[in-house]
Amino acid sequence: MSAEFHRCPLCATVLEIHTGIWKRLWPFGVRETTCRSCRHTVAIRDARVMGQSFAYWAAELRQHLLNAVKKLPNLPREEALNAMSRGLTNEQTRNIATSESLAHFVVQMCRPIIADQAHGRTAHVEVMILEERGKPVAVGVLGKTSAESGDKDTELLLARIGTDQYLVHLPLKLLGRVQEAQRAQRGEKALRG
Ligand SMILES: [Zn+2]
16 A cells, blocks of 8 residues: 555556666666556656655555544444434445555545645645544544645545444535534533633
């Protein structure tokens, strides 16, 4: 997962660069390639920098997510659904086995945000533990791309239903579960403070 790839600086697609043969034919090496996704010509040097930067931000998100998920209790399916959002049905979620696959899925869903971060733009993604009566029940991920990328929101909710089994919900529109949790935490701090 932490492997660094060459990535297109424009769309963050992984680029396959076959430098072996070309190096032999042309000692200066290949300097440019075409992204198969956005069809732009990109400099290999830029693709390497993008790949490294993307890997850094993806690893950050992955780590935050895995740390949060570790704190989740093992819930019966019905409770897990309600912990993510009241009245949520099974059909609105997907099952993911293993926290590794879960982290991979979340990184994929947050790819435009990570690409923005890799470009040094103002984009952010937050991982929050959602609590009920002071106990962790679910995890919320909330992110926003930069203004340059259209201020697009991504929200994901997840809960644990087995030792290493998870339910994930991608709401069609923002539920605001993460903001809710943030407000609750701020409120608690204000009360304590
Ligand atoms: Zn591209």
